[in-house]
């Protein structure tokens with residue numbers, strides 16, 4: 001069996017990402033915020049949104065379309081709401097600022113609803129909604145993204161993979177953690193398949209004529225993803241509706257770019273001006289016993305008799321826990337060598353010491 005993966009320690013990947021971002025002039029605290037989000041994506045098994053994406057942020061800073069330093073600014077505010085100008089900073093810098101503002105408002109008045117314009121790609125949406133769990137609150141987060149998804153009955157990409165994430169605390173540190181693209185999959189998963197020279201399952205995307213395709217290159221060059229639910233007959237119009245809902249909360253509410261007016265994915269000649277939405281809800285302002293009922297809701301599902309052997313019923317967040325737990329036990333995250341090789345090539349152009357996977361190869 002060939003060894004195609006390697007085990008890397010969290011701290012070394014964070015440092016590697018940070019050094020690459022510093023090499024292109026990013027402020028140190030901003031580089032650290034980005035490294036934290038990306039490594040959390042990998043820890044949760046969403047390799048599409050971890051180290052695999054580092055080159056995107058490096059290129060955007062190098063191209064001068066994303067700001068290296070500065071602060072987000074609150075432009076309008078009430079006790080429960082805020083409109084923030086992200087000042088074209090890295091998405092995680094805008095996201096951390098907005099989510100902490102939403103949490104503060106929810107602490108005081110029960111709800112905080114904060115929207116940002118002038119933002120950039122922020123990694124996994126769940127990173128921000130899950131910040132609410134530490135305060136025993138419900139968190140929600142949404143972002144629009146570049147047009148990559150074909151609406152039901154269409155063949156032009158007019159919607160991003162516009163993720164939805166909702167996190168809700170249960171008892172003893174347990175939680176519901178829904179974090180999903182509103183397309184059948186995140187585009188990053190198609191990029192990873194292409195990088196690893198593999199095909200994609202039918203039902204993820206289509207070619208330039210709107211026909212189903214299992215060739216990741218056809219989806220990435222001229223084709224598109226389909227909404228969650230797939231075709232019209234399998235309920236894809238619901239995913240299409242959810243992607244539009246994300247635009248209502250993000251691009252439309254925040255006054256940023258939206259839909260097909262957002263720049264093409266990975267284009268580096270203009271700013272993204274993404275819209276994002278961060279919500280915190282404080283259960284203390286609602287019925288008593290929230291955490292007890294949440295625990296009951298989660299365990300009643302996990303304890304259901306499965307339809308097949310060795311396939312226990314899970315709740316959203318469980319697959320990520322299953323990936324995360326062994327990483328902590330092994331003190332390392334398994335990475336595909338092709339991703340490490342690609343990012344080492346990026347690092348070499350920046351004069352940054354490469355990651356050294358060779359003595360830590362695994363199957």
Ligand SMILES: NC(=O)c1ccc[n+]([C@@H]2O[C@H](COP(=O)([O-])OP(=O)(O)OC[C@H]3O[C@@H](n4cnc5c(N)ncnc54)[C@H](O)[C@@H]3O)[C@@H](O)[C@H]2O)c1
Pocket residue numbers: 046048049121122123124125126143144145161162163164165177178179180181182184185186187189313314315316317318319320
């Ligand atoms: N920043 C962006 O622009 C952007 C855009 C799209 C996606 N993303 C991120 O990409 C990541 C991956 O998205 P995805 O849609 O491919 O994720 P996914 O399909 O792997 O998982 C989606 C959700 O389903 C849950 N889930 C999976 N299997 C389950 C099961 N058997 N039972 C119950 N729940 C289950 C997961 O816990 C998760 O909450 C997310 O973190 C998302 O935020 C980011």
Ligand SMILES: O=C(O)C[C@H](O)C(=O)O
Pocket residue numbers: 048121145146148160161181185186187188189265
């Ligand atoms: O942000 C995007 O446009 C792409 C997204 O990160 C995804 O992988 O779906």
